[in-house]
Amino acid sequence: MDIIGLLPSFGGFIYTIAAFVVALSVIVAVHEYGHYIVGRWSGIHAEVFSIGFGPVLASRYDKRGTKWQIAALPFGGYVKFLGDSDPSSGRDAAALDDFDAEERRRSMHGAPLWARAATVAAGPVFNFILSIFVFGATLFFSGVASDPLTVDEVRPLPVEAQGLQPGDEILSIAGYPTPPLDEMDGYMEQLPREPLLPYEVRRDGEVIEVRAPHPYPPLVGxxxxxxxxxxxxxxxxxxxxxxxxxxxxxxxxxxxxxxxxxxxxxxxxxxxxxxxxxxxxxxxxxxxxxxxxxxxxxxxxxxxxxITSGLFFEPATQTPGPFEALSYGARQTVSIVESSLSGLYHMAVGAISSCNLSGPITIAQTSGDMASQGVSSFIWFIAVLSTAVGLLNLFPIPVLDGGHLVFHAFEAVAGRPPSDRAMRVLMSVGLALIGTLMVFALTNDLFCP
Structure with missing residues (x-):
């Protein structure tokens, strides 16, 4: 066997797994911290905050008595609150019976309904907040294109593009006035498909004409x-x-x-x-x-x-305001949620292939691919995945946060929580549904083209 020949593939596999673990750990840490911090603000005591499952690799106790730990299996995490029988917030009835009034108030199952619901909802909400801030920070630090469109740097091209110079303000291309960069889609349809086009630019206060390639050449952006x-x-x-x-x-x-x-x-x-x-x-x-x-x-x-396209030059940019950046982050997050829900609906009715549902193998491979393209691409991917995790956790399936919120809604309407027997049955059904979904997604990873 050619062991040396296998080393590049093995190295790529390790790189992919490492990228996946980093992405998942960040998302899980933010999600679980949402549960933890809102629980703490609501007066609910967290006994354990864990990144990963299984044997504990490292741990420490803070001054509030919470055990912070990193476990051996880095594919998830949990917060175990006072009164929980397990990481999925099952009710420890025996322990609750032994609690005094103060301890019951500090437990997950003895706290007021509003505190429990807020603590459960905080995990997905923090995932969305992470996405909004990452998308917004990306826009803030990369900037928005100046208006009028101005050349900052010309990319290397196989055809001569030096007709344009840094600082040129592009007034028109092939006789068509140049719109802002975010309105370019319709504008491109008007331009001739020729190797070089006439550009009217303002350079050092003077309007001149130069020749340069199509603004969006067949360039791999x-x-x-x-x-x-x-x-x-x-x-x-x-x-x-x-x-x-x-x-x-x-x-x-x-x-x-x-x-x-x-x-x-x-x-x-x-x-x-x-x-x-x-x-x-x-x-x-x-x-x-x-x-x-x-x-x-x-x-x-x-x-x-x-592949996606790109301008043959880097446009000059200006820094957007914080509100504009966060608004952009919120729009991106909402767009991902809407397209995800639309995709699930269209898969359910058979309008698109069920192969669009990715499992852990594809997500891990994508993590490695995005990490190999650079830090900014990888961070963007983490934000996309964080939105997906937040949305998934809001599905009304027992064992997920959305399922717990349904239980809390039932309690708000009925005036009592579901019985312990009903909870056990529903949790088992939820685990079966999640298991079925995971098997289906894993099958897609293995057999879809």
Whole structure:
């Protein structure tokens, strides 16, 4: 056996697992801290705060008597409150019977209903807060494009782009006035598909005309995880020169060819930046069928290779205000929730493939892919996954936070909690549902294309 030859694959596996553990640990820590801190504010005592399950690797007690620990199996975590019989907040009836009035008030099951409900809801809420802050911080530190659109730095390209210089304000392209960057989609459809276009720019107070490439050339702005492009070795910064021998000068040309491929193999001629003017290489790949959300809440199936476009220059940016950044973070989080719910509905009615439901293997692989693209991509992925975890935990399934909230709603209406027997039965049903869902998702990981 070629042990040396296996080392790169083994190293990639370890890297993927490490990235997955880091992402999951951050999300779990934030989720469980939400339970812990709101419970503490509500007068409920936490006995154990654990990252991971199983044998304890390290622990310490704080001044409040809470045991903080890291356990050997890093695929989850929990907070065990006073009066809980287990990490899933099962009721320890014997212990509760022995508590005096003060101890019962400090227990999870003896605290007022509002305190229990707030403590349960805090976990998913903190996941959403994490997402909002990460998305908002990303916008805050990366900035928003200046208006008018202004060149900051020109990317390396196989065609001469030095007609544009840093500081140029782009007034029009091919005679069409330039809109703000967030309104570019419709604008791109008007522009000619030619290697070089006339740009009217303001430079040092003077309006001049220069020639430069299409604003969105067939440039690889980013590579999606679990995609044909990633598997074929395409990289950020690559420029697609031709597809099956046909030249492409705009990203929309590439999108059209891929969309009409019906999944057939494509031969891409690719220019890759580097010393000596870069190099030209060939890449073969087959587009994959992907279900994409549409603006009206539906889905459409398209053939994709898994790359996003980018301007051939870095635009000058300005720092948004904190409110603008947080508003953006909130919109991103809401958008993920809406598309996730829409996706689940469309899978349930058979409108899209159930293969869109990813399991732990795919999520772990995506963690590794995003980490390999850089810290910012990995942090963005953590925010996306945190939103998904927060949403999942709100599903009204016993053992999840949403199930506990349903129990609390029942108590608010009926004036009493569900019986211990009913709770045991419902918890068993919830575990069975979660187990079935995990098996289904794992099957998707193993057998879906």
């Amino acid at each position: 980013a590579v999606s995880p679990q995609s044909a492009a990633l598997d074929a070795g395409l990289r950020e910064g690559d420029v697609i020169l031709s597809v099956d021998g046909e030249p492409v000068s705009a990203f929309e040309d590439l999108r059209a060819v891929v969309g009409e491929s019906d999944g057939g193999t494509l031969l891409l001629e690719v220019w890759r930046p580097g010393a000596g003017g870069g190099e030209v290489t060939e890449v073969t790949l087959a587009p994959r069928r992907v279900d994409l959300p549409t603006g009206d809440g539906g889905f459409e199936t398209r053939w994709l290779i898994g």
